Amino acid sequence: MMPIHHLDSATLVSHAAGALSPELAAVAATHLGVCAHCRRLLADAERVGGALLQQQQPATQDSGSASRLRQDMLARMQAPLPASSDAAPKPTTQHAADQLPRPLQPYFGKAWKDLRWRWMAPGVHMIRAARTSGDTLILLKIAPGKSMPVHSHQGSELTQILRGAYDDALGHFGPGDIADLDADVEHQPVTSPGVPCICVAALDGPLRFRGWLARKLQPMVGL
Template structure:
């Protein structure tokens, strides 16, 4: 898998700095698990961030305090997501590892909820912002919409096309409120993606706007 669409550099920088919410971090982590190029970019950002920290003045720590701090960072700090194409990850039924805490490990164990003709979703609970899995039947058009804030979507299975191009497994759409689009899923298999949003979508059609409070998108 070699993704062609990636998170914005600013999004990766925020991830490196620990400034993303858990919902957006989950999508970035899932992409990092399949994208060698972004993992390398993140390593460079982490190294630059580490150098900047060493140049800042601060209160000197005792040797004991420094050792405890390093131990805490090693224990709780975010680890680089494991590549999803590693031998232990070849099972096609497994979701990307970073999504397991929110949705479980297996595609076949997912409990989808109907929200419209050919459209189902699963919403993660207990996370800031909105994080959900979305499954859209092949050959379907989603309503034309813009975004009330930011949206980060990664394709897990299937594909879709919109004004921004063709999005296949591993690709990420990093969108803001300046983007208006209407994804159309490719024929063949359902399109499954994971999406994080920090504000409701803004639909153009009156029917989609009427149904929006019911589906909470």
């Protein structure tokens, strides 16, 4: 699993600062569990953030100085990283293959086989996390070759691909890839042939659907 789509630097800085909601943080942590590139960036953000905070005087920061710290951290994170020295992932055992990623287990349980999918639309099934802080956290299972409605976002969305794949205007997203989206992005995911696409998504605001039918059905699915 070699992800080619990664967390945005601003998202990593927020994650390092503990500023993401629990739902967004769970998806970010799921990606970090399989992406050495983002783990190195996160470690860099944590080191730079710690150094900047130590240098900042006085200790109590106003909103302007906090904003400057964030901008400094983002700028330093753009520097080229050294080549990865991470070892290749160990082979997955059959028992481990049935386990959901650890950050998702408090919301959905431990095992894939125990998931109880709810029909949402033809070829689309969903599980909504019941215990959340207010943001939406869902698992989606979408049949192969299925086109989702064209939509944009009223807030942030993190979508991590767990199995299968989809394509949209941003490229091809396979297992391990994450879509880090904001209100400026409009897209239409189309799942790849072969196997269902299973992903986990966290949203801090409702979706914006272009089509009237999707808008009509939106209150029923709660997205």
